[in-house]
Amino acid sequence: xxxxxxxxxxxxxxxxxxxxxxxxxxxxxxxxxxxxxxxxxxxxxxxxxxxxxxxxxxxxxxxxxxxxxxxxxxxxxxxxxxxxxxxxxxxxxxxxxxxxxxxxxxxxxxxxxxxxxxxxxxxxxxxxxxxxxxxxxxxxxxxxxxxxxxxxxxxxxxxxxxxxxxxxxxxxxxxxxxxxxxxxxxxxxxxxxxxxxxxxxxxxxxxxxxxxxxxxxxxxxxxxxxxxxxxxxxxxxxxxxxxxxxxxxxxxxxxxxxxxxxxxxxxxxxxxxxxxxxxxxxxxxxxxxxxxxxxxxxxxxxxxxxxxxxxxxxxxxxxxxxxxxxxxxxxxxxxxxxxxxxxxxxxxxxxxxxxxxxxxxxxxxxxxxxxxxxxxxxxxxxxxxxxxxxxxxxxxxxxxxxxxxxxxxxxxxxxxxxxxxxxxxxxxxxxxxxxxxxxxxxxxxxxxxxxxxxxxxxxxxxxxxxxxxxxxxxxxxxxxxxxxxxxxxxxxxxxxxxxxxxxxxxxxxxxxxxxxxxxxxxxxxxxxxxxxxxxxxxxxxxxxxxxxxxxx
Numbered sequence: 001x002x003x004x005x006x007x008x009x010x011x012x013x014x015x016x017x018x019x020x021x022x023x024x025x026x027x028x029x030x031x032x033x034x035x036x037x038x039x040x041x042x043x044x045x046x047x048x049x050x051x052x053x054x055x056x057x058x059x060x061x062x063x064x065x066x067x068x069x070x071x072x073x074x075x076x077x078x079x080x081x082x083x084x085x086x087x088x089x090x091x092x093x094x095x096x097x098x099x100x101x102x103x104x105x106x107x108x109x110x111x112x113x114x115x116x117x118x119x120x121x122x123x124x125x126x127x128x129x130x131x132x133x134x135x136x137x138x139x140x141x142x143x144x145x146x147x148x149x150x151x152x153x154x155x156x157x158x159x160x161x162x163x164x165x166x167x168x169x170x171x172x173x174x175x176x177x178x179x180x181x182x183x184x185x186x187x188x189x190x191x192x193x194x195x196x197x198x199x200x201x202x203x204x205x206x207x208x209x210x211x212x213x214x215x216x217x218x219x220x221x222x223x224x225x226x227x228x229x230x231x232x233x234x235x236x237x238x239x240x241x242x243x244x245x246x247x248x249x250x251x252x253x254x255x256x257x258x259x260x261x262x263x264x265x266x267x268x269x270x271x272x273x274x275x276x277x278x279x280x281x282x283x284x285x286x287x288x289x290x291x292x293x294x295x296x297x298x299x300x301x302x303x304x305x306x307x308x309x310x311x312x313x314x315x316x317x318x319x320x321x322x323x324x325x326x327x328x329x330x331x332x333x334x335x336x337x338x339x340x341x342x343x344x345x346x347x348x349x350x351x352x353x354x355x356x357x358x359x360x361x362x363x364x365x366x367x368x369x370x371x372x373x374x375x376x377x378x379x380x381x382x383x384x385x386x387x388x389x390x391x392x393x394x395x396x397x398x399x400x401x402x403x404x405x406x407x408x409x410x411x412x413x414x415x416x417x418x419x420x421x422x423x424x425x426x427x428x429x430x431x432x433x434x435x436x437x438x439x440x441x442x443x444x445x446x447x448x449x450x451x452x453x454x455x456x457x458x459x460x461x462x463x464x465x466x467x468x469x470x471x472x473x474x475x476x477x478x479x480x481x482x483x484x485x486x487x488x489x490x491x492x493x494x495x496x497x498x499x500x501x502x503x504x505x506x507x508x509x510x511x512x513x514x515x516x517x518x519x520x521x522x523x524x525x526x527x528x529x530x531x532x533x534x535x536x537x538x539x540x541x542x543x544x545x546x547x548x549x550x551x552x
Contacts, residue, residue, distance in 0.1 A: 077488040078392055080114075080166040081186020085269045086159040087148060087246050089210040091288050092276035093175050094147040099204075099276070100177040107146050109161065109184075110170040110398035112137040112454045119163030124156070132167060137398035137454035147173065148210055148248040151229040158212040158244035158269075168397045170481055173288060178276055179477040180288040180381050181400060187214055189487030190267040191295025195319050195342055196225070197364050199277045199382065200256035204286050206275035207257040208250035211268050213241035218266040220247065225342075226255035241268075250275070259319060259342040270295075279315060279380040284371040287379035287477060291364070296321045298487050299360035300387020304413040304437060305353045306445035308365075308468060308480075310406070312350065312373035315366040316385075319344040322359040330354040330439045352437050352445050363387070367468065370476045377406050378470030383480035388413075388443070391462025395484035399467050401452030404475040408450050410483065413437075414463035416444040421460040424448060457483060 088107055093100035109121065113132040121128045123143055132138045146159055161169055161184070172181035198207045211220055223236045228249045231237055239247050251257060262270060273289035299321055308314055318327075320339035327335040334347045334355070347353070355363060367381040391414075399408055412434075414422060419431040434446030450467065457465060468480035 074488065075188075076486070077186070077189045078486050079183055079185055079189070079482075079484045080168050080396070081188060082119075082163045082166055083187040084159075084161040084169055084184050085187060085190075085212045085214050085244065086161065086169075086171060086184055086292070087157060087210050087212050087269070087271055088146050088171065088173050089208045089248055089271050089273055089290055090149050090206060090250060090275045091147050091173050091178065092204060092206065092286070093178050093288070094144070095149040095275065100175060103175040103177055105144065105147070105173060105175045107142040107144065107173045108171070108400070109140040109142060110137055110172065110400055111140065111161075111163075112168045112396050112398040113163070113165060114396040114456070115165050117163050117165035117167060119161065119167065122160040122162075123158075132163075135396065135454060135456065139398070148246060151248060151250045151252070152231065153247070154239065154241060155246050156244060157246045160244060168395065168484065170398055170400065172400045172479060173290065174400075174402070174477065174479070176403065176475055177477060178286070178288045178379070179402065179479050180273065180290045181479040181481045182271070182291045183384075183482040183485065185269070185292050185294065185487060187267070187269075189294075189298070190214060190269055191297050192264045192267055193296040194262045194268075194270040194293050195296065195321065195362065196257045196260035196262065196272045197291065197293060197317065197319060197362060197382070197384070198257040198272050199274050199279060199289060199317075199366065199380075200254055200258075200281060201274060201277040201279075201286060202254050202281045203278050204276045205253050206250055206277070207255060208248060208275060209257055209260060209262070209270065209272035210246055210248040211239075211241065211262065211264075211270055213243055213245050213266070213268055215266040216242045218242070218264055218268060220262065220264045220268060222249065223261045224249060224257065225260045226251040226257050228252070258317070258344050261342060273382055277380055279366050279368050280372070283369045285369055285379055285476070287369075287381060289380060289382040291382055291384050291481075294362070294384070294485070294487065296360070298390060298489070299362050300389040301357045301360055302388040303355045303361075303363045303385050304388070304443055304445060304464065305349065305355075305363075305365050305385055306411050306413065306447070307349075307351060308367055308378075308411070309409045309447050310375050311367065311378060312375065313348055313368065315368060316347045316349060316353060316355070316363060317344055317366065318347075318355060318357075318361050318363045320357075320359065320361050325357055325359040325361060327358075328356045330437065330441060352435075354437050354439075354441050354443070365466070365480070367470070367478050367480060377472045377476055378478040379476050381468065381478045381480040383466050383468065384482055385466070386464035386482050386485045388462070388464065389489075390486040391464045392484045392486055393460065393462055394456070394458045395465070396454065396456045397467075397483050398454050399450050399452050400469065400479060402469045402471045402475070402477060402479065404471045404473070405469050406472055408452060408467065408469040410448045410450045410465055410467050411445065412448060412457070412463055412465040413443055413445045414459055415442050415461050417442070418459060418461040419444060422463065423456075423458040425455055426458070462486075
C-alpha cells in the first residue's frame with residue numbers, strides 16, 4: 001500500500017506539496033516530508049489524507065477519500081466525580097432545636113476514593129482542603145450554617161466540592177434524635193428537569209426542596225404542588241440564581257411537595273425531603289428526610305426493592321415522568337391503572353418487590369417509624385432506589401456509623417447468574433445471603449452486614465445497592481443512601497423528557513390488596529412565568545405542635 005502511494009508522488013506533485021508545506025520541511029528518500037531534525041512529520045493516516053489533497057490539486061487521476069472520523073464514545077458519567085454543588089435542606093433540629101432536646105446537629109461529608117487524591121470544600125468563602133488515601137475515606141465536618149432554614153429566599157449557601165481525581169461523596173446530617181443522608185451527584189451528571197420526591201406529615205410541617213445553581217444567571221422555573229410561605233400551590237413562578245446560590249421552598253403546613261415540577265435554563269443541583277416526617281403519617285416518630293434528586297433524563301424503568309433488615313415493612317413511592325405510565329409489578333397488581341407526569345403512588349411491602357414501568361419513573365424506599373412495628377429500632381428515612389438501567393459494576397464508598405447502632409447493612413440487587421463474581425472489599429460475597437426476586441425475574445437481592453468506613457463493591461454485571469443504619473430506643477434515628485449510580489445512558493439509548501399533565505394524584509396501596517387511596521391532586525399549569533423572585537425574606541413555617549418527644 002505504501003509503495004503504491006509513493007509511485008503517485010510525481011515530481012510535479014512534490015512541487016505541489018511544497019506549496020502547502022512550510023519551507024522548514026524537506027523530503028526523505030522515500031518521498032515523505034520531514035522536519036529539520038529528520039523526523040517524519042506525518043503518520044501513515046495523515047499521508048493518506050494529504051495524498052488525496054495533493055492528487056486533487058495537481059490534477060492527478062481520482063481522489064483518494066480520507067476515512068470518515070469516528071465519533072468519540074459518549075463519556076460514562078457516574079456518581080463518582082471531581083466537582084459537586086451541594087446543600088442541606090432544613091432539618092427540624094436546626095430550625096427548632098427545642099423539638100430535638102436542643103441536641104447539636106453534625107453535618108458531614110464522607111469522601112471516598114479508589115485512588116489517592118486531594119480536593120477542597122468551599123462554603124461561605126472558606127476553603128477547606130482534604131486528602132483521601134487510595135481505597136480510603138475522609139470525613140469532613142461542615143459549618144453548622146450549611147443547613148438552609150429560610151423559606152423562599154435566595155442565599156449564597158451552596159457547598160462546592162472539588163477533587164483532582166474522582167471521589168464518591170455522601171452527605172449526612174445527624175444528631176441524637178434525627179438524621180438522614182444522601183448520595184451526592186457530580187456536576188456533569190446534573191440536568192434541567194426535575195420532579196420533587198418528598199412526604200407529608202400531620203404532626204410536623206416541612207415538606208421541602210432546595211436548588212443550587214451551578215452557573216451564573218440561571219432561571220429556575222417552579223410549579224409547586226403545595227404552597228410555600230407566600231407562593232400558592234400550582235402557580236408557576238421563576239427564581240434567578242447565580243453560581244453557588246441556593247433557594248429553598250417549604251410548605252408551612254402539612255401538605256406534600258411530591259410531584260412539584262422544577263426546570264431551569266442551565267443545570268442545577270436539586271434536593272428534597274422533609275425536615276421531620278412521620279412515616280406513615282401520624283405514626284411515631286418523625287425523622288429528617290433528604291436525598292439529592294436525579295434529572296428526569298436518567299430515570300429508569302426497572303427497579304428492585306428488598307426489606308430493611310429487622311424491620312417488618314417499608315413504603316415505596318413512585319413518580320411518573322410521562323403521561324399514561326403503566327406498571328408490571330411483583331407481587332402483581334401493586335400499582336393499578338396509570339400515572340401521568342408528576343403523579344405518584346405509594347405501596348407498602350413486607351418482602352421484595354419488582355417494578356417495571358412503561359415510561360421512566362423515580363422510585364424511593366422509605367424506612368417507617370419506630371412505632372410502626374416491634375423491632376424497637378429505627379425511624380423514618382428516604383432513599384432513592386437505583387434503577388437497573390443505571391446500575392454500576394464498581395463502587396468505592398464511605399459508610400456512616402450512627403451512635404448506639406445495632407448494625408449497618410447494605411442491600412444489593414444484581415443478576416442471579418452473576419452472584420458468584422460479586423466481590424465486597426475484594427472478597428467474594430456469600431451467595432447464600434441472596435435470594436431470587438421470584439417469578440420470571442433474573443435478579444436476586446441480598447443483605448450484607450457492613451462496618452463504618454470505606455468499602456468497595458465490584459461486579460461483572462451492573463448492581464444497585466443502598467446502605468442504611470438505625471439506632472435503638474431513644475437513639476432510634478436512622479439514615480439510608482444509595483451506594484452509587486450511573487448518570488448517563490449508553491449512546492444508543494434515548495433519554496426521557498418530562499411531560500406536563502393536568503393533575504397529580506398520590507395513592508397508597510397495601511401490598512396485600514390492590515386498593516388505592518387518593519392522597520390529593522394538583523394540576524400542572526403551563527409554565528407561564530409571570531413572576532420572578534429573588535429575595536422573599538419570609539418566616540419559615542406556621543406554628544409548631546409542641547410535641548417535644550416527636551424526635552426521640
